[in-house]
Amino acid sequence: xxxxxxxxxxxxxxxLPLDRTRKKVRASLSDFDRQWLAASPFCVVSTTDAQxxxxxxxxxxxxxxxxxxxxxxxxxxxxxxNKLAFGFHNILENPNVGILSIVPGRxxxxxxxxxxxxxxxxxxxxxxxxxxxxxxAAIVVAVEEVxxxxxxxxxxxGLWEPETWGPDALPSIALLAQRYTQPEAQLADLESYxxxxxxxRMYRE
Numbered sequence: 690x691x692x693x694x695x696x697x698x699x700x701x702x703x704x705l706p707l708d709r710t711r712k713k714v715r716a717s718l719s720d721f722d723r724q725w726l727a728a729s730p731f732c733v734v735s736t737t738d739a740q741x742x743x744x745x746x747x748x749x750x751x752x753x754x755x756x757x758x759x760x761x762x763x764x765x766x767x768x769x770x771n772k773l774a775f776g777f778h779n780i781l782e783n784p785n786v787g788i789l790s791i792v793p794g795r796x797x798x799x800x801x802x803x804x805x806x807x808x809x810x811x812x813x814x815x816x817x818x819x820x821x822x823x824x825x826a827a828i829v830v831a832v833e834e835v836x837x838x839x840x841x842x843x844x845x846x847g848l849w850e851p852e853t854w855g856p857d858a859l860p861s862i863a864l865l866a867q868r869y870t871q872p873e874a875q876l877a878d879l880e881s882y883x884x885x886x887x888x889x890r891m892y893r894e
Contacts, residue, residue, distance in 0.1 A: 713836045713837060714834050714835075714836045715834070715835050715836060716761075716832070716833065716834065716835075717760040717761050717832060717835070718757060718760045718761070718763075718832060718835055719835075721837075722799060722835055723757050725790065725792065725799045726753065726755045726757055726763065726790060726799070727752065727753045728752050728753070728792050729752060729753075729754075729755065729790045729791060729792050729799070730749055730750060730751060730752040730753075730754065730792075730793070731747065731748070731749040731790075731791045731793075732747075732748050732749075732755060732765070732788050732789060732790040732791065733745050733746065733747050733748070733788070733789045733791075734746050734748055734765065734776055734786055734787075734788050734828065735786060735787040735788070735789075736775075736776045736779035736780055736783070736785075736786050736805075737779055737783050737785060738778065738779045738782045738783060739782040739783055742779075744775040744776050744779055746775065746776045748765055748768075750766065750768065750819055751819060754766060754817070754819075755790065756813055756816060756817065756827075758813060758829070760832075761831060761832050762829060762830065762831055762832065763788075763801065763829070763830050763832060764808070764811075764813060764817075764827045764828065764829045764830070765788075765827060765828045765830070766814075766817040766824035766827050767824050767825060767826045767827060767828070768819075768822065768824065768891070768892065769822070769891070769892065769893060776828075777807055777826070777828075780805045780806075780807055780828065781807070784804040784805050784806065785802075785803075785804055785805075786802070786803060786804070786805040786828070786830060787800070787801070787802050788800065788801040788802070788830065789838075793849070794849055795840070795843075796839075796840025796841075796843035796844050796849070797837050797838060797839060797840045797843075798837070798838045798840075798843075799835070799836075799837055799838070800834075800835070800836055800837075800838050801830065801832055801834070801835045802832075802833055802834040802835075803830045803831045803832045803833040803834070804830070804831045804833065805828050805829065805830050805831075806828075806829045806830075806831075807826055807827075807828060807829075808826065808827050808828075808829050809825065809826050811827070811829075813827075814827065819892060820891075820892040821892065822892035822893075861880070861883070862883050863876060863879035863880040863882070863883045864876065864879075866879050866883070867879055
């Protein structure tokens with residue numbers, strides 16, 4: 690493999706961004722950014738630990754779940770999960786985070802970079818209640834960079850085109866659980882666990 694090891698080699702390969710591209714990176718949230726976050730039900734939060742190991746964690750809730758606290762601050766609620774908390778542990782070691790916010794059907798995305806703090810309670814938690822669940826914690830991000838990313842990746846992938854979807858081409862989550870984490874369990878029991886009731890339990894502690 691031919692590798693690239695310097696910035697000069699990289700720039701020679703891919704070129705330099707246009708001035709208008711550089712100018713799209715902002716230091717605070719615009720009115721459009723607020724509208725976007727109000728319409729977004731999903732994001733991915735990327736974190737890094739002190740050794741540089743990276744984690745990317747999906748976050749989802751009803752649209753608008755990312756709270757805009759002011760032009761320089763957002764908050765993302767934490768919901769019940771597997772308790773591995775890789776991202777939270779990373780933030781404790783290295784507060785730098787990157788967020789990719791998605792609106793279904795849109796090929797462009799909103800990217801936010803900044804520094805994060807884990808908050809265990811605040812008044813704005815009252816506005817994060819979903820199905821009776823008030824989050825135990827939230828990631829509060831001091832925004833340093835925010836910009837809209839073009840839609841080429843989504844267009845190339847055909848992500849929003851149903852004719853490209855093939856979820857049944859992969860093993861079910863129940864089968865994966867039996868194979869890798871719960872080999873002693875019966876497949877029927879796992880299928881029941883990950884069935885319709887799984888959705889009903891999402892906000893339970």
